[in-house]
Amino acid sequence: MKGKATSFDIAHYAGVSQSTVSRALRNSPLVNEETRKRVHDIAKKLNYKVDKNASNLRTQQSSTLALLLFEDPTSDDSQINPFFLAMLGSITRACAKEGYDLLVSFQSASADWQADYEDSHRADGIILLGYGDYIDFQPKFNTLLEQNTKFVCWGAKVDNRPDLTVCCDNYGGGKQAAAHFIAHSRTDCAFIGDASDHSPEFFSRFQGFKDELLENNVTLNERKMANAISTEESGYHATRSLIANNIKFNALFAASDLIAIGAIRALKEAGISVPKDVAVVGFDNIAIASYVNPPLTTIEQNTTVAGQMLVENLLKLIRGQEVQSTLLPPLLIARGSS
Amino acid sequence: MKGKATSFDIAHYAGVSQSTVSRALRNSPLVNEETRKRVHDIAKKLNYKVDKNASNLRTQQSSTLALLLFEDPTSDDSQINPFFLAMLGSITRACAKEGYDLLVSFQSASADWQADYEDSHRADGIILLGYGDYIDFQPKFNTLLEQNTKFVCWGAKVDNRPDLTVCCDNYGGGKQAAAHFIAHSRTDCAFIGDASDHSPEFFSRFQGFKDELLENNVTLNERKMANAISTEESGYHATRSLIANNIKFNALFAASDLIAIGAIRALKEAGISVPKDVAVVGFDNIAIASYVNPPLTTIEQNTTVAGQMLVENLLKLIRGQEVQSTLLPPLLIARGSS
DNA sequence: CTGAAAGCGCTTACAG
DNA sequence: CTGAAAGCGCTTACAG
Incomplete structure (x- = not known):
């Protein structure tokens, strides 16, 4: 034949x-x-x-989900944020378990999204994943909503938006970080990360952190904050600038582990001991976190559960079942850096 | 409408x-x-x-590649080998550059492969990636060959097999590790990893290591070898067993970084200093390698180039162009552990 | 339980 | 340069 x-x-x-x-x-x-x-x-x-093409064409569905990973354009081209890599792994597994294939695509935040996976019937729905400037993404989200595309978004739960999200309780995670510092009598706190509406996740972490401090009668001094995106380099430079400006603190909450790792490097270089002089807490619990020196205390986001929830929620949406945005509980993992 | x-x-x-x-x-x-x-x-x-289904059906091609990641069944379910995660990233990028979509699928080594991506016209070709027991995979490779499936395989170049592969020059990498030890007068060497035809990559690394030592009149004592698969746990236990058997050495070549990281942990626990008492060299240069304590000397495999070559070669194969298996040069990255 | 037939939405040889 | 038509390989309502 x-x-x-x-x-x-x-x-x-x-x-x-x-x-x-x-x-x-x-x-x-x-x-x-x-x-x-x-x-x-x-x-x-x-x-x-x-033949999948024939059967998909006939049934008008694809048993495929698309994962769009949009990355911060400023990050190093060759390195993908390890947190997203972990998410990718768990999403892939979750898809397999549900009998779906997964199309993966990296989107640079600046370029037009090739978000036509659903329109072109290549995928039944889309998972969006990525840090980056949320405000840049707004119009794109709106387009997706207008076109009635089935999608679920990681992390960027904002106010009244009707889109479906799965995210970590960033606010609660921020509170845990602050509570941890207070329990260890480290109340002269600094924060590193982009605490603005450009980065809603970081902003929530910051808010939780600040609020918990406030509930314990500690005020976070605005001068002890520095902007950073989620890369080691950015965390390093932000911390250096604090040190260069002679800002003192004995506790540092970084909006992500990569930032924290960069921060620790800057602190060490300046002869500041971690955790003796400054306790550091990160966010994510990426694989590297437990290997750095000292091992990084961090707020874990459970990527396994997150991936499952993203897939489950998206499938419910596709099937027309009732779904709600999901908030996952973070967990403080205490290690040597604090 | x-x-x-x-x-x-x-x-x-x-x-x-x-x-x-x-x-x-x-x-x-x-x-x-x-x-x-x-x-x-x-x-x-x-x-x-x-509509992609319609146009694919009509043209009988899909502009999609499939990536099958087969994992060692013994590895922790929640963790994917970071080296493969990096490969996944570069393969995804390379696909995007060529205008192809990428279907990703994790295959447990034990289960039947869902390798029907090409037969079902979901993908034009397949990339195979994974450590694991090569002998277990043999019959599956043969099936792919028989069915004339277009596929390219990472890493497992074996003798006279006609399948297309892209891999790192594992033998040369092993030689580099040995040369490094010899240059630092560490000639009492141990090797950890599965040096058998079950793991052809590890075996090549071992062979290169042994041969280079031999060329410098150093014999690798068989007792100073321990079996391990590519996980930290396995490396840890293998090293512990050497120590428990009172085997002495002042240099250790691990077949992968994960093994090396586990080995360092075991050495430290036994009060053996790295690199003072034992120099350690790993293989892969995964992201974690530079963060461990001490930073790990390792043989880098360039995942960016590897991903590109896998995609390029597969596309050539699909297009009926001439292709040959590709051997990539490894590079020793000297850090604190040696 | 089975078969003949329509149709999913395209691409492309054929005819003009 | 354009159109009518065939056909890619399925699934499923319809008729028996």
Whole structure:
């Protein structure tokens, strides 16, 4: 036989119609058990596989989800944020478990999104993942909403937006970080990260941190804050600028682990001991966190659960079931840096 | 308009036939420039996207590659080997650059591969990636070959196999590790990793290591070898067993960074200083390597180039162009552990 | 339980 | 340069 076998080939060998082959392969109850078995055997022998393009075209669905990873354009091209890499892993697993394929695509935040996966029927729905400037993404989110695209978004839960999100309780995580410092009598706190509406996740972490301090009668001095995106380099430079400006503090909350790792490097270089002089707490619990020196205390986001929830929620949305945005509890992991 | 627009809708509004719409959208030179423009405008206005299932079905190709990541079944379910995660990133980028989508799938080594991506026309070709027991995979590779599936394989170049591979020069990398030890007068060497034909990559690294030592009149004592798969835990336990058996050495070559990291932990626990008492060299240069304490000397595999080559070679294979397996040069990165 | 037939939305040879 | 038509390989309502 030349080329791939089709259902007509199977039909020929099985001595039934092509319709019956199709039914048999889909295990339709309408098919005689014996016929079903015969068809399956022949299909196996001919190494037949249902043509997905044909069946998708016919059924108007794809059993595929698309993952759009949009990255901060300023980050190093060759390095993907390890937190997202972990998410990617868990999303892939979750998809497999649900019988869906996963299309992965990196989007640079600046370029036009190739978000036509759903329109072009390549995917039944889209998962959006990425740090970056949220305000830049607004119009794109709006387009997705207008087009009634099925999508679920990681992390950027903002006010009244009707889109579906799964995110970590960033506010609660920030509070945990502050509570940890207070429990260790470190009340002269600094914060590093972009605490603005450009980065709603970082902003929530900051708010929780500040509020918890306030509830303990500690005020976070605005001068002890520095802006950073989620890279080690950015954390390093932000911390250096604090040190250069002679800002003193004995506790530092970084909006992400990468920032924290950069911060620790800057502190060490300046002869400031971690945790003796400055206690450091990060956010994410990326794999590297436990290996740095000293091991990084951090607020863990459970990527396994997060990936599952993203997939589950998206599938519910696709199936027209009721869904709500999900808030995942963060967990403080105490290590040597604090 | 209800539902998605089709090329017939565009044709209706543009006052041309559907054939012309199809040609115009594909920028066929057969179409009048003015017509082409009009069709494109209307398509944009209606938010029209070519239905991939239909066009793939018609053209019998998918502009999609599949990445099968097969993992060692013994590794922790929640953690993916960071080296493969990095590869995944670079493969995704390389695909995007070539205008291909990437389907990602994790395969447990034990289960049946869902390697029907090509047969089912979901992908034009397959990239295989993973450590694990090579001998277990043999029959599966053979099936792929028999079915004339277009695939390219990372790392497991074995003898006379006709399949296309891209891999690091593991043998040369092993030699570099040995040369490094010899240059630092550390000639009492140990090796940790599965040096058998179950793990051809590890075996090549081991061979190169042993041969380079031999060329410098150093013999690697078989007792100073321990088996390990590519996880930290495995490296830890293998090293502990050497120590427990009172095996002495002043240099340790681990077949992967994860093994090396586990080894360092075991050494430290036993009160053995790295690098003072034992110099350690790993393989891969995963992101964590530079953060561990002490920073890990390792043989880097360039994942960016590797991902590009995998995609390039596979596309050549798909297009019927001439291709050869590719060997990538490794690079020793000297850090604090040696 | 089975078959003949329509149709999913494209692409492209064929005819003009 | 354009259009009518065939056909990619399925799924499923319809008729028996």
